[in-house]
Amino acid sequence: MAVTLYDVASEAGVSISTVSRTLSAPERVAPSTRARVRAAVEMLGYQPNRAASLLRSGRTGVIGMVVPDLENPYFAGIVKGVQARARLAGSVSLIVDSDEKPQEEVALVRLLIQQTDGIVLCAPRALDNDMSLLSRVPVVLVNQVWRDVPSITIDHSTGMLRAVEHLRALGHRALAYVGGPEHSRSDADRRDGLRRAQELYSDLTITSLGNFPPQVAGGEAAADLAAASGATGVLAFNDLVAIGLLRRLARRGLRVPEDISVVGTDDTLVAQLATPQLTTLHVDLAQLGKVAVELLLDLIARGPAAAPGSPSPAIREPLDLVVRASTGMAPASSASHTTS
Amino acid sequence: MAVTLYDVASEAGVSISTVSRTLSAPERVAPSTRARVRAAVEMLGYQPNRAASLLRSGRTGVIGMVVPDLENPYFAGIVKGVQARARLAGSVSLIVDSDEKPQEEVALVRLLIQQTDGIVLCAPRALDNDMSLLSRVPVVLVNQVWRDVPSITIDHSTGMLRAVEHLRALGHRALAYVGGPEHSRSDADRRDGLRRAQELYSDLTITSLGNFPPQVAGGEAAADLAAASGATGVLAFNDLVAIGLLRRLARRGLRVPEDISVVGTDDTLVAQLATPQLTTLHVDLAQLGKVAVELLLDLIARGPAAAPGSPSPAIREPLDLVVRASTGMAPASSASHTTS
DNA sequence: ATGAAAGCGCTAACAA
DNA sequence: TTGTTAGCGCTTTCAT
Numbered sequence: 001m002a003v004t005l006y007d008v009a010s011e012a013g014v015s016i017s018t019v020s021r022t023l024s025a026p027e028r029v030a031p032s033t034r035a036r037v038r039a040a041v042e043m044l045g046y047q048p049n050r051a052a053s054l055l056r057s058g059r060t061g062v063i064g065m066v067v068p069d070l071e072n073p074y075f076a077g078i079v080k081g082v083q084a085r086a087r088l089a090g091s092v093s094l095i096v097d098s099d100e101k102p103q104e105e106v107a108l109v110r111l112l113i114q115q116t117d118g119i120v121l122c123a124p125r126a127l128d129n130d131m132s133l134l135s136r137v138p139v140v141l142v143n144q145v146w147r148d149v150p151s152i153t154i155d156h157s158t159g160m161l162r163a164v165e166h167l168r169a170l171g172h173r174a175l176a177y178v179g180g181p182e183h184s185r186s187d188a189d190r191r192d193g194l195r196r197a198q199e200l201y202s203d204l205t206i207t208s209l210g211n212f213p214p215q216v217a218g219g220e221a222a223a224d225l226a227a228a229s230g231a232t233g234v235l236a237f238n239d240l241v242a243i244g245l246l247r248r249l250a251r252r253g254l255r256v257p258e259d260i261s262v263v264g265t266d267d268t269l270v271a272q273l274a275t276p277q278l279t280t281l282h283v284d285l286a287q288l289g290k291v292a293v294e295l296l297l298d299l300i301a302r303g304p305a306a307a308p309g310s311p312s313p314a315i316r317e318p319l320d321l322v323v324r325a326s327t328g329m330a331p332a333s334s335a336s337h338t339t340s
Numbered sequence: 341m342a343v344t345l346y347d348v349a350s351e352a353g354v355s356i357s358t359v360s361r362t363l364s365a366p367e368r369v370a371p372s373t374r375a376r377v378r379a380a381v382e383m384l385g386y387q388p389n390r391a392a393s394l395l396r397s398g399r400t401g402v403i404g405m406v407v408p409d410l411e412n413p414y415f416a417g418i419v420k421g422v423q424a425r426a427r428l429a430g431s432v433s434l435i436v437d438s439d440e441k442p443q444e445e446v447a448l449v450r451l452l453i454q455q456t457d458g459i460v461l462c463a464p465r466a467l468d469n470d471m472s473l474l475s476r477v478p479v480v481l482v483n484q485v486w487r488d489v490p491s492i493t494i495d496h497s498t499g500m501l502r503a504v505e506h507l508r509a510l511g512h513r514a515l516a517y518v519g520g521p522e523h524s525r526s527d528a529d530r531r532d533g534l535r536r537a538q539e540l541y542s543d544l545t546i547t548s549l550g551n552f553p554p555q556v557a558g559g560e561a562a563a564d565l566a567a568a569s570g571a572t573g574v575l576a577f578n579d580l581v582a583i584g585l586l587r588r589l590a591r592r593g594l595r596v597p598e599d600i601s602v603v604g605t606d607d608t609l610v611a612q613l614a615t616p617q618l619t620t621l622h623v624d625l626a627q628l629g630k631v632a633v634e635l636l637l638d639l640i641a642r643g644p645a646a647a648p649g650s651p652s653p654a655i656r657e658p659l660d661l662v663v664r665a666s667t668g669m670a671p672a673s674s675a676s677h678t679t680s
Numbered sequence: 681a682t683g684a685a686a687g688c689g690c691t692a693a694c695a696a
Numbered sequence: 697t698t699g700t701t702a703g704c705g706c707t708t709t710c711a712t
Contacts (some may be wrong), residue, residue, distance in 0.1 A: 002689095004688095004689060004690085005689065005690065006689085014698075014699085015698065015699045015700075016689090016690080016691095016699090017691085017692085017698070017699060017700080017701095018697085018698060018699075020690070020691065020692090021691095021697095021698085024691085028697075028698095029697075029698085030697060030698085033697080033698080047450065047454075048689085048690080049395070049454065049688085049689050049690070050451075050454045050455060051391050051392075051394040051395040051454065051455070051688085051689080051690090052391075052395050052688070052689035052690040052691090052704090053689080053690055053691075054391040054690090054704095055389070055391040055392050055395050055688090055689080055690075055691095055704050055705070055706090056689080056690045056691045056692085056703085056704050057690080057691055057692085057704090058704085062455075070410065070416050070419050070420065070423075070435070071413065071416040071417060071419070071420050073411065073413065076410050076411040076416060077411060079410050079411070079437070080410065080411050080437070083410075083436075083437050083439065084439070087439075092436060092448065092451060093436065094434040094435070094436060095410065095434070095435045095436065095437070096423075096432060096433065096434060096435065097419070097420070097423050097435070099423065099424075099427075108432065110387060111390075111432060114387075114389065114390045114391065115390060115391065115402075115455055216609075243613060269610070270609070270610065270613055273583060273610055273613045273614055274613055275613075275615040342705095344704095344705060344706085345705065345706065346705085354682075354683085355682065355683045355684075356683090356684095356705090356706080356707095357682070357683060357684080357685095357707085357708080358681085358682060358683075360706070360707060360708085361681095361682085361707095364707080368681080368682095369681070369682080370681060370682085373681080373682080388705085388706080389704085389705050389706070390706095391704085391705080391706090392688090392704070392705035392706040392707090393705075393706055393707075394688095394706090395688050395689065395690085395704090395705080395706075395707095396687080396688050396705080396706045396707045396708080397688085397706080397707055397708085398688085
């Protein structure tokens with residue numbers, strides 16, 4: 001059915017090894033033979049069978065990526081960076097969505113690893129279970145850290161600190177944080193930043209609000225709690241949550257930023273579409289993806305028997321505060337703005 | 341290194357064929373053997389090698405998907421539908437982004453087809469070139485039609501008609517359409533709807549505006565042209581373009597909807613985040629993806645030698661008008677609202 | 681009900 | 697420089 005090496009070989013009057021060599025190491029074939037083989041390849045429209053090649057050599061030229069939710073613009077941004085960098089290296093990238101399901105993540109890694117050279121595992125929630133798989137396979141973690149698996153994370157801790165300082169400079173003293181998914185590493189990181197802020201500025205009251213889904217609905221669900229906490233400044237897990245806050249607050253008749261200031265995280269597309277436009281923490285998502293791929297290519301090149309001694313890189317990307325319209329001076333009567 | 345069929349076989353004291361059978365057709369092995377094999381599989385943590393299996397059987401259990409831009413919420417929505425439906429069928433889906441590059445699309449289809457059972461090709465721009473490949477391989481087109489390749493498209497034509505009728509009912513007589521990418525099938529479809537509207541309602545003046553990139557920037561670029569055309573109602577290629585219009589119009593001091601009404605298309609997440617919230621045409625993106633997969637599974641099941649006689653399904657999904665705040669009554673002095 | 685054996689298409693020693 | 701050959705791990709007849 002399909003054209004194979006044998007067809008090309010007989011067409012060109014050489015052996016299959018010569019054809020194979022012409023394709024993978026042209027310099028090791030005589031120019032005249034090379035030309036003849038190439039002509040045959042062209043003529044028959046030969047396409048190498050990747051399954052066979054993979055089975056034999058173990059190399060695929062494909063980089064895998066697992067993300068929790070492709071529809072989330074945050075992950076979409078990282079994906080773009082990964083795709084661009086992979087293409088530059090001559091690899092394609094295969095992206096799969098775990099639908100925010102921890103069990104899926106492990107299953108997908110297991111599946112993907114068989115048809116790729118390595119995997120960028122983005123913000124995995126599953127951790128303890130079968131994650132030991134990760135040490136045995138070329139994997140780079142994004143927004144997550146586990147044992148000595150190479151990783152790239154965002155310095156949300158310092159980011160939060162900057163956001164808190166911004167709000168404090170505007171006169172806010174009572175703050176609230178609307179947290180994200182339970183096992184999210186970046187959520188823990190943000191809370192750590194809050195802790196640092198609390199230590200530095202003892203005049204602040206920072207309320208941490210439970211775990212909310214990292215979507216608009218999460219923000220809507222958290223808005224009333226945030227308001228009831230007496231906070232005049234609210235920090236959100238991400239931009240979508242911030243927009244949920246904005247929306248519910250507006251429906252309650254609370255004005256942003258006059259009554260309450262809101263800070264998002266990530267500076268995704270939607271931050272600028274919100275009303276008012278969101279003050280948020282900017283992340284260079286594409287850069288994140290790019291670095292992840294570079295780490296991965298490195299890991300692959302070092303071979304499967306990566307020296308256990310060499311420390312796995314754990315890169316941290318910074319976060320920059322972008323001030324827009326959702327933050328402003330704290331209301332004058334801030335102190336009396338307590339729970340009902 | 342990895343656990344193979346042989347390891348499991350010797351552990352269970354059977355032959356490799358029996359192990360293979362236990363895994364793919366359990367009812368054809370004796371219950372007692374089956375149990376023994378399963379225990380061995382469990383114990384050794386056996387994972388079938390997909391490359392070998394693919395090489396031998398030709399089946400992968402993987403569905404491929406090529407989209408122009410993963411970061412576009414529109415395609416992300418379709419992707420989610422595809423992933424969900426594929427999972428239901430026991431397949432995973434591998435998504436790749438062509439970065440809006442037509443050449444990439446063909447190359448990616450070629451690459452993907454080797455590691456998948458079939459492909460959902462989403463809104464391809466490339467058409468004439470090497471597309472003949474598509475007739476030889478299980479492919480379903482989304483938002484595109486080519487020869488007799490099965491396809492699912494959105495009835496943008498009728499959608500546009502509904503949007504025009506909505507604006508006309510509000511008193512608008514001068515309309516403008518901000519078009520999308522040059523070879524976009526759906527753009528042609530929308531223009532067809534405009535044509536139908538023009539025929540039905542001869543009191544309308546509909547101006548078609550050139551090709552703009554389907555992003556916020558495209559809308560910003562088109563806004564001044566739309567305003568200069570004297571139109572009081574503007575139809576946008578998609579929601580992002582509509583938001584670009586909104587933004588530029590606001591900067592020009594034109595009020596929406598008091599001075600100009602704007603209608604988006606697609607009803608993506610951003611439509612509700614815009615200010616004012618967008619009147620738009622709602623598409624059930626997930627449904628689109630779901631149907632595409634069903635079409636594809638059907639095609640795969642029918643085997644490679646699909647009867648050339650059987651008509652390939654060409655499904656059309658409807659579009660529903662969602663009225664929000666970006667459309668309103670035409671300004672009273674509409675007639676005198678001309679260029680300059 | 682189970683096993684033996686023949687490849688799927690390719691790569692990579694090794695020989696010539 | 698080129699050809700020969702031995703598998704990679706699995707599925708699938710065909711025997712038993």
